[in-house]
Amino acid sequence: MPLYNAAPFLAQALESIRAQTWPVQEVLVVDDGSTDGSAGIAASFPFVTLIRKEHSGISPTLNRGLDSATGDYLAFLDADDRWMPDKNRLQLTALFAEPGLDMVFGAVRRFRSSETEDKQAEVPLDIVPGLCKDCMLIRRSSFEKVGGFATEAGAHDFLDWYGRAKEASLCSLMLNEVVAERRIHDDNYGLQNKGAQRQSYFTTLKTILDRKRAAQNRTTTENR
Amino acid sequence: MSRNCFRLNEPDVSAEDFNSAILAVNLKNGYYHSLSQSAVPIWRLLMEGCDISQIVQWLAPIYGCTPENLTPDVQKFVAGLEQAQLIVPAAETVAPAQAPAWLSVLTPPYFPPVLEIYTDMQELLLLDPIHDVDVRGWPNVPGPGPSGP
Numbered sequence: 001m002p003l004y005n006a007a008p009f010l011a012q013a014l015e016s017i018r019a020q021t022w023p024v025q026e027v028l029v030v031d032d033g034s035t036d037g038s039a040g041i042a043a044s045f046p047f048v049t050l051i052r053k054e055h056s057g058i059s060p061t062l063n064r065g066l067d068s069a070t071g072d073y074l075a076f077l078d079a080d081d082r083w084m085p086d087k088n089r090l091q092l093t094a095l096f097a098e099p100g101l102d103m104v105f106g107a108v109r110r111f112r113s114s115e116t117e118d119k120q121a122e123v124p125l126d127i128v129p130g131l132c133k134d135c136m137l138i139r140r141s142s143f144e145k146v147g148g149f150a151t152e153a154g155a156h157d158f159l160d161w162y163g164r165a166k167e168a169s170l171c172s173l174m175l176n177e178v179v180a181e182r183r184i185h186d187d188n189y190g191l192q193n194k195g196a197q198r199q200s201y202f203t204t205l206k207t208i209l210d211r212k213r214a215a216q217n218r219t220t221t222e223n224r
Numbered sequence: 225m226s227r228n229c230f231r232l233n234e235p236d237v238s239a240e241d242f243n244s245a246i247l248a249v250n251l252k253n254g255y256y257h258s259l260s261q262s263a264v265p266i267w268r269l270l271m272e273g274c275d276i277s278q279i280v281q282w283l284a285p286i287y288g289c290t291p292e293n294l295t296p297d298v299q300k301f302v303a304g305l306e307q308a309q310l311i312v313p314a315a316e317t318v319a320p321a322q323a324p325a326w327l328s329v330l331t332p333p334y335f336p337p338v339l340e341i342y343t344d345m346q347e348l349l350l351l352d353p354i355h356d357v358d359v360r361g362w363p364n365v366p367g368p369g370p371s372g373p
Contacts, residue, residue, distance in 0.1 A: 026238075129347060159345075166344055166345070202247055205249065205256055
């Protein structure tokens with residue numbers, strides 16, 4: 001769990017980890033220099049291993065956690081989101097049943113955030129295929145074929161990572177069950193007015209495309 | 225005389241100009257597209273309110289083509305953009321009075337414009353992964369400020 005100033009929502013996120021029907025063996029919370037007391041909240045949960053670092057963004061924070069992780073399976077949860085109780089049980093069951101499967105996703109229920117911990121004030125939005133870190137459970141061996149999250153991808157760490165996972169031909173499964181609940185903070189539901197995030201999005205997509213072309217050129221050269 | 229003009233199919237489509245390439249994302253179908261070489265100035269001129277005849281008039285001498293040879297390529301390309309739902313017909317626009325300065329850096333040779341279509345990230349792009357990132361970073365609780373609708 002990468003953490004940065006998520007005090008209002010963190011306890012809910014951690015409780016959703018505690019509530020897993022398949023207990024989580026290791027919970028690493030990496031605090032990226034929070035200033036709102038988030039680290040203290042995380043530390044109050046006995047099952048949490050808290051790692052603190054200087055603020056440097058989401059990808060270095062994720063990678064710092066990955067460096068310390070010891071498990072054979074990896075899962076991620078943003079500090080303002082929640083897992084459904086059966087998430088890991090459903091996904092591990094799928095991985096155990098199919099040795100050729102690298103990673104499993106599930107549906108995500110998105111909701112408009114109340115900006116407080118009051119669940120009654122949340123506004124449901126939709127349920128969609130959860131192609132995101134929150135909804136992913138992956139074999140560590142498979143993750144290592146792709147590598148960690150790219151710092152240059154900015155806020156679109158998963159977009160870049162997923163592009164590389166596709167290039168590595170990782171095999172995935174999308175479960176129909178809802179496995180996570182994802183908080184949408186911003187009122188602007190789209191790409192149009194996002195400034196730096198928009199630029200980062202397109203830059204990441206272009207990087208994916210450039211890598212694809214480079215790989216095709218290598219294949220063409222090797223086949224001559 | 226009426227002009228057939230087009231505009232970006234917002235908000236379903238978003239595009240970014242990387243100087244030597246244009247990248248466009250269709251959030252409705254999850255496809256992303258790349259335009260390069262002659263497709264770039266054609267796209268830019270369309271976005272600036274030019275119709276096909278104006279585009280051909282300015283590009284033909286730059287590429288050493290005759291308007292008669294260039295027009296079918298541009299028509300086919302624009303039709304492809306429309307078919308891909310990247311552009312839609314626009315109400316009458318104000319055409320540029322003169323050729324944009326950036327046209328002066330274009331040089332031959334000419335290659336017919338191509339619209340590249342990529343579907344490999346469809347599942348992810350359909351989810352529009354940008355919308356849940358606060359402008360101040362990740363994940364962040366927006367502070368007090370102008371309230372939304």
